Amino acid sequence: MPAKNPNKKARWSAAEKAAASTKGPKKPYHRGQKPADDAPRGAKRPVRAAEDRPRRVRKDGAEDQGQRRWERREDTRPGGFRSDDRRSDDRRGGFRSDDRRDGGFRSDDRRGGGFRSDDRRGGGFRSDDRRSDDRRGGGFRSDDRRTDDRRGGGFRSDDRRGGGFRSDDRRGGGFRSDDRRADDRRGGFRSDDRRTDDRRGGFRSDDRRTDDRRGGGFRSDDRRGGSREGFRRGPRDERQGYRPRFDREQTSQDHHQDAEAERMEADSWVSAARTTTTEPVTVAEDNGFAALGLPERLVERLAREGISSPFPIQEATIPDALAGKDVLGRGQTGSGKTLAFGLPTIARLAGERSKPRRPRALVLVPTRELAMQVSDSLEPLVHVAGLRHKLVAGGLSYTGQIAALDKGVDLLIATPGRLVDLLDREAVILDSIEVTILDEADHMADMGFVPAVTRVLDEVPEGGQRLLFSATLDKGVDTLVQRYLVDPVTHSTNDATASVDTMEHHILVIDPQHKKVITAEVANREGRTVVFCRTKLGADRVALQLRESGVRAAALHGGLTQGARNKVLGAFRTGRIPVLVATDVAARGIHVDDVSVVLQADPPADHKDYLHRAGRTARAGERGTVVTLALPHQRKMMERMATDAGLEARPVKAAPGDEVLEAAGAAPVSGVPIDEADFRKLLDPRPARRHGGTGGPRGARTGGQYRGGGQRRGPRHG
DNA sequence: AAAAAAT
Structure with missing residues (x-):
């Protein structure tokens, strides 16, 4: 084995690969140091002479040469430069009115494309250019692209967004949602003040969006809904000289957001944010x-x-x-x-x-x-x-x-x-x-x-x-x-791992040929249902079968584009599509209220997966039922799993029409297939903007702004 | 098999 792995060696032939790997020591560039020219990490990109750097013009007309961030940060902070001040102030709400002034600087950087690259590599604007070029040979375009990727056009950010699928849509090609999403969203660096204000000042649409992003099934959403209102009135805000720019009332300036908000509303599954009192609250004695x-x-x-x-x-x-x-x-x-x-x-x-x-x-x-x-x-x-x-x-x-x-x-x-x-x-x-x-x-x-x-x-x-x-x-x-x-x-919360008292478990051992109909009947009930499948393909197939039986169901799995996931989740949350057929992508982390039944069309891999899947229902004190379908050969496995999960339920034989099924809320299906065109409409109920076939430039623009464009990619049915 | 976490 000493002559091991020639492949690997070939791949790593270049010494700079090693240098470029994560192994290299990282420079603490936050301290305002530029990495030495031979630094393994930082030196990847040569530094262009200042006069070669792309120049951008600030709003106020001054030139911003895309300075290196090290300098910028170092230079500016002691001088009370806004970047830092703003950042921290932001959190307290004391900054907004001044956003505009540095909109030219930072936001421009960012919007100029690849601001993150700036940040990250410290190489400033030029290096970003370079790298983009290297990678895609596309210069300008690629730069944009990368920016997008990084912001969560890329899928890795999914999770972060979690429920926030909408933000992705909205963002389309846009940057702002990212800003908001990032925790710097309080950084308010966007030149679009309103947006920042919205968020903090409690502009409604934004609140809602924020909630969405969080996947807010969680209680805290409610709290958060109104929370901004609360904290911006805190003493700290006053200390920081907070001045409200907008009230909760919208101004005419906001009509754009308003329109957007309406669309968001259609998707919003957080029905109503809890109202937050701004009046002094008396804490009840029995609090x-x-x-x-x-x-x-x-x-x-x-x-x-x-x-x-x-x-x-x-x-x-x-x-x-x-x-x-x-x-x-x-x-x-x-x-x-x-x-x-x-x-x-x-x-x-x-x-x-x-x-x-x-x-x-x-x-x-x-x-x-x-x-x-x-x-x-x-x-x-x-x-x-x-x-x-x-x-x-x-x-x-x-x-x-x-x-x-x-x-x-x-x-x-x-x-x-x-x-x-x-x-x-x-x-x-x-x-x-x-x-x-x-x-x-x-x-x-x-x-x-x-x-x-x-x-x-x-x-x-x-x-x-x-x-x-x-x-x-x-x-x-x-x-x-x-x-x-x-x-x-x-x-x-309870000794048995699984068990919230409000959760009911049924493990049904069924005949393979009954699986389809039983799945459909259990899924075809009032309220929201999540159906779990083992594979992506399985999820697609089950969803299709459900629709063929007349159940409005859509598949959700990691193989979908982010935009598609957004739509599916949005439709599920609003109830347009009451049945979500998912892989374990939805087992954890995705929070949706009011899921009354979890149906495991394929048994989970182990008891942990069982518990996580089950955890999609009976949230926050609500009632919920978990139905697991097992084939005869899976019976043993399910017994063990039930024990491991601390369930009392044991596998029970079941066939269509059995009482057990009714107990689980099963209802006969109509058998009238859901038309695929109708289904698409359910997924994305606002295709109004795109009558023009492949879509002209205008359609492309409007569409891309809010929607990821998953649908427009495919052929139009119906 | 699927998903997630730094680039």
């Missing part, structure tokens, strides 16, 4: 959160959202967490974990401020989407407590994250990959962390993040508080628990 010993400000802030009774996991966890104990919490998303760890952490941090680059609390979450959810749900509370938080995750600009860290962040919310990256860059130092939270630890373990998590936790000082949340506790998680938790108090 459950107050009883847990939380600071009044937080309790009051929650009450303002109408949140006054803690969920079980919150009730169980918060007192211990407040007492500084390590906590091991079992509970799925939707059980209120975020507040369970968020509230005590914020309470503990309040009253002090972190030093630059040294956050005092860290929340580690497996996916970007989740990170956003956590960040967004905690936002109002963080503000009320006078703290600063930051979301740090992949796919987002480094600049905002680094700048915020430089400025000081109290509560850092991160996905493992990016956090490790930032650690390498010394953009963040974890030696002041007092509270560490691992959310969805099992998920992280499943995704192979244990090394990253270990790396991070090893940098966190010992003796700090650790909170670990996980839906299941198996090997990977146990390793983390053993290693990092000291004498933890264990809390579960």
